[in-house]
Amino acid sequence: MDLSLNEMEQLVKNTARDFAERECPIEIVRGLDESESGFSPQIWQKMAEMGWAGMILPEKYGGSGASLTALGVLCEELGRAIVPSPLHSSSVLCGLAILEGGTDKQKETLLPAVAAGERILALAFTEAGYGWDAASVHMSATPRNSRFILNGTKVFVHDALVADQILCVARTSQSQNAEDGITLFLVDKQSPGVNCYSLPGFAGEKFCEVSFDKVEVPEANVVGEVGKGWAILQPVLEKGTVVLCAYMVGGCHRIWESTLEYCRTRVQFGVPIGNFQRVQDHVIDIVNALDAARWTTYEALWKIDNGKPEVSKAVSLAKAVTSEAYHQACNSSHEVHAGTGLSKEYHLYLYTKKARTFYHYLGSPSYHRQRLAELLEL
Amino acid sequence: MDFELHYSEGQEEFRKEVWTWLEANVPRFDLSSDGAKQSMAARQGAADFRRKLGTKGWLAPNWPKEYGGGGLSLAETIVIDEELSQWDVASTGDLGLSLGAPAIMVWGTEEQKKRFLPPILKGEITTWQCFTEPEAGSDLASLKTRAEWNGSEYVINGQKIFIGSPFPPDYIYTLAVTDPEAPRHRNIGAFIIPAKSPGVTIQPLKLIAGGGRNTIFYDNVRVSPDQLIGGKTDGWRVAQSTLEVEHGGGGRVVARDQVVDDLLAYYKEAKRSGKPLSRDSHIKERLVDLYIQSEIGRLFGLRGYWMRATKTRLVGYEGSQNALHGKKYFVNLATILLEVLGPTALVDDPKWAPLKGNLEYYQRFAACQHQGGTPEIQKVIIARRMGVSRTRETAAAMV
Numbered sequence: 001m002d003l004s005l006n007e008m009e010q011l012v013k014n015t016a017r018d019f020a021e022r023e024c025p026i027e028i029v030r031g032l033d034e035s036e037s038g039f040s041p042q043i044w045q046k047m048a049e050m051g052w053a054g055m056i057l058p059e060k061y062g063g064s065g066a067s068l069t070a071l072g073v074l075c076e077e078l079g080r081a082i083v084p085s086p087l088h089s090s091s092v093l094c095g096l097a098i099l100e101g102g103t104d105k106q107k108e109t110l111l112p113a114v115a116a117g118e119r120i121l122a123l124a125f126t127e128a129g130y131g132w133d134a135a136s137v138h139m140s141a142t143p144r145n146s147r148f149i150l151n152g153t154k155v156f157v158h159d160a161l162v163a164d165q166i167l168c169v170a171r172t173s174q175s176q177n178a179e180d181g182i183t184l185f186l187v188d189k190q191s192p193g194v195n196c197y198s199l200p201g202f203a204g205e206k207f208c209e210v211s212f213d214k215v216e217v218p219e220a221n222v223v224g225e226v227g228k229g230w231a232i233l234q235p236v237l238e239k240g241t242v243v244l245c246a247y248m249v250g251g252c253h254r255i256w257e258s259t260l261e262y263c264r265t266r267v268q269f270g271v272p273i274g275n276f277q278r279v280q281d282h283v284i285d286i287v288n289a290l291d292a293a294r295w296t297t298y299e300a301l302w303k304i305d306n307g308k309p310e311v312s313k314a315v316s317l318a319k320a321v322t323s324e325a326y327h328q329a330c331n332s333s334h335e336v337h338a339g340t341g342l343s344k345e346y347h348l349y350l351y352t353k354k355a356r357t358f359y360h361y362l363g364s365p366s367y368h369r370q371r372l373a374e375l376l377e378l
Numbered sequence: 379m380d381f382e383l384h385y386s387e388g389q390e391e392f393r394k395e396v397w398t399w400l401e402a403n404v405p406r407f408d409l410s411s412d413g414a415k416q417s418m419a420a421r422q423g424a425a426d427f428r429r430k431l432g433t434k435g436w437l438a439p440n441w442p443k444e445y446g447g448g449g450l451s452l453a454e455t456i457v458i459d460e461e462l463s464q465w466d467v468a469s470t471g472d473l474g475l476s477l478g479a480p481a482i483m484v485w486g487t488e489e490q491k492k493r494f495l496p497p498i499l500k501g502e503i504t505t506w507q508c509f510t511e512p513e514a515g516s517d518l519a520s521l522k523t524r525a526e527w528n529g530s531e532y533v534i535n536g537q538k539i540f541i542g543s544p545f546p547p548d549y550i551y552t553l554a555v556t557d558p559e560a561p562r563h564r565n566i567g568a569f570i571i572p573a574k575s576p577g578v579t580i581q582p583l584k585l586i587a588g589g590g591r592n593t594i595f596y597d598n599v600r601v602s603p604d605q606l607i608g609g610k611t612d613g614w615r616v617a618q619s620t621l622e623v624e625h626g627g628g629g630r631v632v633a634r635d636q637v638v639d640d641l642l643a644y645y646k647e648a649k650r651s652g653k654p655l656s657r658d659s660h661i662k663e664r665l666v667d668l669y670i671q672s673e674i675g676r677l678f679g680l681r682g683y684w685m686r687a688t689k690t691r692l693v694g695y696e697g698s699q700n701a702l703h704g705k706k707y708f709v710n711l712a713t714i715l716l717e718v719l720g721p722t723a724l725v726d727d728p729k730w731a732p733l734k735g736n737l738e739y740y741q742r743f744a745a746c747q748h749q750g751g752t753p754e755i756q757k758v759i760i761a762r763r764m765g766v767s768r769t770r771e772t773a774a775a776m777v
Contacts, residue, residue, distance in 0.1 A: 001381065001384075001680070001683075001687075002379060002380045002684070002688075003379055003380075003381070003680070004379070004688075004690065006379075009379075069379060260764060260765065260766060263766045264765070264766060272766075274761075274766030275767060275768045277757070277758070277761070277767075280757065280758075280760075280761035280766055280767055281757065283761065283764060284702075284757050284760050284761060287695065287760065287764065288699060291696075291699065292674045292677075295678070295681060296673065298379055299381050299677060302380065303381075317670060317673055320670060321670060321674065369663070369666045369667075369670075370666075372669065372670070373663075373665075373666050376642060376665075376669060377646065378645060378646065378665060
């Protein structure tokens with residue numbers, strides 16, 4: 001048993017923290033949040049140069065074959081500074097799906113470009129009846145000649161705005177078992193009939209509606225076997241979920257630090273507000289949420305990396321706990337910060353937007369609790 | 379990272395040895411977690427078993443041999459813990475071992491360590507920790523028990539309450555004011571007193587839960603100075619070494635909370651109003667939540683164990699965070715037991731009581747979560763250790 005980071009992971013942590021402080025201070029994050037794309041090609045380029053875009057992809061495809069835990073450590077630091085990037089969509093969700101299900105040719109052409117950050121991919125999964133299980137995939141893809149015709153609308157697609165290609169999850173056949181008949185399509189965003197726009201509102205990501213109007217996709221762009229996409233996607237979604245959790249743990253950590261700092265400096269009734277036990281209770285709620293999120297997340301990462309049994313349980317545990325933890329941490333922090341927390345000149349709202357956005361992403365607490373119930377055979 | 383304990387072949391061999399020994403030596407009594415309900419025969423059996431374990435060096439496996447420990451490695455200690463947890467021996471009845479001994483180890487003189495530790499660690503004696511007073515509960519530092527120096531001895535007068543166990547003590551580990559003029563926290567001494575000293579009177583309390591607690595009166599109890607642990611006014615800091623452990627700093631390694639798994643199994647089988655209980659989605663949600671909380675508790679315990687075993691310092695609030703989580707968890711568990719089991723949750727009669735029939739004590743112990751520091755006190759400590767609050771503090775010395 002060893003709950004400390006190993007030398008490599010510690011190095012990743014330090015490097016990522018330095019990088020975030022140097023390249024992506026909070027003013028930059030704020031600026032990007034206000035910008036149309038929410039994306040900085042310069043920061044992404046530098047992240048790719050650090051080798052992060054290919055970190056978990058195999059060396060033969062230009063990656064460095066690191067463990068999911070190491071990537072989690074990186075993402076925790078990126079989440080602490082809320083560095084915006086398509087890393088999670090492109091390298092983790094789509095990159096791993098192609099690695100898992102793609103042909104050699106697809107892997108050889110796509111993965112090195114993904115690892116270099118030159119090509120950005122986004123996963124289009126959820127639809128109007130938002131959900132992350134196989135039964136929530138309704139959008140149809142119909143074969144015609146040597147092509148498929150995609151019709152339908154995906155919504156809340158993260159990073160679609162900056163993606164070159166969309167990995168679209170569609171249904172090629174109906175079946176009793178919702179997991180059968182799902183196929184993955186790699187769609188060029190420039191293809192005729194693809195329309196993408198970012199949804200305005202209080203979201204911490206530029207998530208998009210992506211509509212497909214009779215979009216033609218060549219057979220060569222099917223990832224994996226037709227109708228067998230769920231088997232590819234399911235373990236990838238699990239890995240992606242825990243990496244997302246690590247990003248959220250970083251956010252919780254920053255919220256805890258900020259709230260502590262505020263408690264020590266903000267004076268009311270002639271004393272720092274941290275002197276008041278009612279205020280302390282909020283900070284305690286935050287640290288309890290943070291640590292529950294941290295240890296469930298890292299245990300899930302460890303289980304995946306080491307092929308331990310009951311990975312799905314660990315993943316759903318981590319996501320249910322972490323979504324709620326980040327949300328709780330931000331809410332408690334707002335109570336402590338009061339008016340200051342609303343200010344666009346302060347950073348709390350940026351985290352709150354992330355916490356709200358990731359609450360549902362890759363499955364809400366309620367979804368993962370139900371999944372836990374199923375896994376526990378309740 | 380590695381969330382798992384690994385055992386060498388030699389350690390697995392050792393596990394077999396431990397198993398074989400336990401099979402031959404574990405007393406076949408119902409050693410209920412609720413000490414007050416144990417029969418005299420069961421208590422005697424538990425005390426005998428503790429002594430046997432101690433003689434093997436397995437009561438304090440990784441403590442040095444010279445002080446009565448087993449001199450074994452951490453891995454072997456965990457093997458023993460794990461194997462012991464397979465048997466229904468919830469209590470061997472001596473807090474002196476887990477709470478008193480660490481304080482003696484940190485603060486005692488070499489002579490005191492040699493005198494007090496071996497009998498404690500070998501399970502030959504029972505030590506009671508006697509801190510709480512009628513007027514000094516959460517505010518322990520306001521205790522009134524007085525230890526006056528008469529030139530050759532300390533003379534102790536006062537009262538302690540809610541202390542001890544149904545196992546009669548040989549020694550009493552207690553706190554008393556040694557310097558009434560000195561400021562708070564610097565006016566207390568820690569003593570180890572033979573329980574048979576003249577002037578010591580013990581009276582059992584009638585409580586709904588708490589494992590057979592007592593009140594104790596000190597009436598001119600004479601104590602020689604070599605039974606003072608630490609300096610004359612070091613008592614508060616000595617107590618902190620105990621409380622650090624008591625406040626969850628020790629952590630623990632357990633696979634899972636067995637009651638939760640039993641409860642989940644019960645839910646799948648039981649019927650209510652003629653229908654399977656598993657159709658009740660409200661209860662299902664609560665059970666999932668309980669499972670989640672038990673997993674968080676398991677991980678907090680694992681973290682504490684790792685911190686203590688490797689002497690890793692994190693921020694310092696972790697022990698109290700673990701304790702706070704455990705206390706809230708226990709109350710929640712008791713409520714869910716009441717809800718899922720229905721009135722049988724209150725019944726001790728094996729004819730009607732479900733699962734292993736030993737669950738009604740949860741309903742009483744849920745009212746007993748102040749032991750070792752109330753949830754509120756744990757929060758006070760967490761806040762201090764995080765560096766908010768009027769008072770700042772760091773974790774106490776711990777072994």
